[in-house]
Amino acid sequence: MIINRYFRPLKQTAMNSLKLLKQLYPLPLTSVNGTLFPLFFLAFFTTKSAQAAELKVCKTCDFKTVTSAVKAAKPHDRILVQPGYYAESNIEIKKPLQLIGVGKPVIDAKNKGGIFQVETRNVLIKGFELRNVEVSYLRDFAAIKVYEGAHVTISDNLIKNAFFGIYLQRTDSCTVARNVVEGQARTETTSGNAIHLWYSDFITITDNKTSGHRDGIYLEFAKRSTIKDNLSFGNIRYGLHFMFSDGNVYTHNTFRNNGAGVAVMYTRDIVMQHNTFEHNWGPAAYGLLLKDISRSTISNNRFIKNTAGIYMEGSTYLHIEKNTFQGNGWALRVISSCSEDTFRLNNFMSNTFDVSTNASSASNYFSHNYWDKYEGYDLNKDRIGDVPYRPVSLYSLVVERVPSSIMFLRSFIVDLMDRMEKVIPSFTPEMLKDDSPVLRQHAYDHA
């Protein structure tokens, strides 16, 4: 009775929130009505009672090496690695542990295999400096490799000169945050990826800095993951590369100066927002390469000074909105296999070519974009140009067929040719036009 008196108000509020939950998720909670409440308490007491031990690793501690500490530790123990230099490799973690580096201790694999190999759930690896992982043509050695694990958190590490930096294989619900992965890759074949996901779902990758690897962030068969606030630069192939990775969200990332920009392939239902793609220059470099991407949203991104801002092939049902394309060689290169894509409310500024295509007819839609090359007028003052804008110039078609003719850019004959074509369009695709070009630049805060 006493307990009942004390806990009734508490129980009442709990029941109220349960009711609310039931309205939101009507199915599974109906039967738990009576049993769920005691369960809360049970969970509370068990976690409180299981107190984890702390193991220290240093030159003068009980444990001289990380390997020995990991071996001795019981599940859920915490291992604190003190500052120092530890020459160790292939540390296998097969029980839930927290490994915390105090003051950035250095673990050097000395080019013999990888460093951490996690094969369980609930592991934390935080605050280490990991160096010199072996380059192998047979095995994927990584500074931190998680194999069939879950709820693993890898944060605040500095990884230098590793073959693969962080490698997640068949994992789910892991977090990779605030790591710096610096490689010294020279060729594509002798280097791995900074952050590599393979058959991993529900992964969060945030605030990492990756450079000098083959690919900055690589995802294959990785679904429903979030990639946010990362910086990927100076990688020899792609800043971000994913394939068959549906339902991922990429926001606020920066991809700069990578060998071939960002390439995404064979994927659907992705969201890319507020990213910056800049300075990806080269004969085969793109800000963003879309190959067989469908039903995705690409919005509020910035594409600055890339050879091609977006290069798309076989991509359908895309919403490309509110992006800014500035100073690119080609803002958009739309290959004929793309259809049903919508380009709305974008800014196109000081690009050499706004749009180029090899298609004669297209079923992509352009509307309400701002084009700095638009020369029309607005008589009814609704801030929308009265004549359509044709973003594909005759010269861009010529360049598409004869790449060498790029050297006649901005010559008198090219200007003349384009003007003639504007007056009487005969070669450029008839349907590819923006019927409602906006006269003023859209003001977007992309950051």
Place this chain on the structure above:
Amino acid sequence: MNKIIKYVLYDILRSRTVIGYTAFLFLMSFGLFNLESDPTKAVLSLLNVVLLIVPLISIIFGTIHFYNSTEFIELLVSQPINRRKIFLSEYLGVALSLAMAFVVGVGVPAMIFNPGPTSIYLVTSGVFLSFIFTSLAFLSSVLTRDKAKGIGIALMLWFYFSLLYDGLVMFILFYFADYPLDNITLGLLSLNPIDLGRVLVLLNVDVSALMGYTGALYKSFFGNWTGIALAFGLMLLWTIVPIYIAQRKFVKKDL
């Protein structure tokens, strides 16, 4: 020689054509830089001017000036002065005044509103084009005695270099699209001074586009100092060769 150049310069300044040319260039560049919010875009518009107007004015003005000063030249020839010196002084007088007009009219606004390598290349190309087309003008005026014919030749030359040549090369490129043409294009470009000037400016403005495809080849060629030196060397050659031929013809000519 300096004295003759001085007199030629005085004469040109008195005719006010060059002053008008300077004012026109200055107003236009000033206007463009004020109208366009993006200075690079203004430079691109100016590039069109440099590539069209500068050669046209230089070649026409040079030809007309040469024909108009025939009597002055005849007078000088009667004096004990080397013919070569007379001719070169005439040339330098005209070319320098046009180049000065260009530097004041375009160079000064460009340097004020958009200081940087792009403007430097633009101005250097413009100055070179002034010299080159004055040189071509003198060649065409030496070739014939008839003023109308001389101006006709000058106009044809301008038309050829600014329009026909590019058209022809584009046609060749299109026709032989299946063959590797990168190096050939590079060679063909150097045969036209206007193209050389244009490419030098483009390499600073449209880098993103030029880094794609075969553009990277040109970028790596023109982008380093040897390439730039070669381009300017070729332009220098374009200045020297026509005036040298014209001078040889003039020396032997029966006036």
